[in-house]
Amino acid sequence: MSMRPAATDPAPAGSRTAAAAIRAALLFGVWIVVDQSAKPGNLLVGVLATAAATWVSLKLLPSARGRVRLGRLLMLLPRFLWQSLVAGFDVARRAFALRLDLHPGFVDHRTQLPRGTARSAFELIASLMPGSVPSGDGPRHIEFHCLDTRQPVAEQLAAEERAYAPALQGERLDG
Secondary structure, three states, X not given: OOOOOOOOOEOOHHHHHHHHHHHHHHHHHHHHXXXXXXXXXXXXXXXXXXXXXXXXXXXXXXXXXXXXXXXXXXXXXXXXXXXXXXXXXXXXXXXXXXXXXXXXXXEEEEOOOOOOHHHHHHHHHHHXXXXXXXXXXXXXXXXXXXXXXXXXXXXXXXXXXXXXXXXXXXXXXXX
């Protein structure tokens, strides 16, 4: 049984090789940041760990047609940081309030992103913002668990998707 999403076409062989090289470089970069050592023994362990992590990554999330446009995504970093800060203050305010003012529940976000790389990247970005986390999905929607369903969560997610879609749209948007 394949773990590849049904709506994602496999990428050509050259593209898979490039995807593997990019993933390996990013994972090795993470290793260097975590280890902060240039000792030959540590670098060897880093190379072996990178190879294993890259293999696992390609098995669990095979490369697909399309890509995340890293440059465009980096241009959205100030937006992400600002909204994370605002959302973090909201969560802190609620946590320190004398009376916990929460109305948790689930909100369905109708998405234009097809299953695959773009949607997975959007779900990852949305999960890093306090107050909501993706908890399931269907062909045309993503379910989010939210701290406060009285807030305009669906509208905020739609605005985020519109902002991030050009950077994540490796695949053609449906609709």
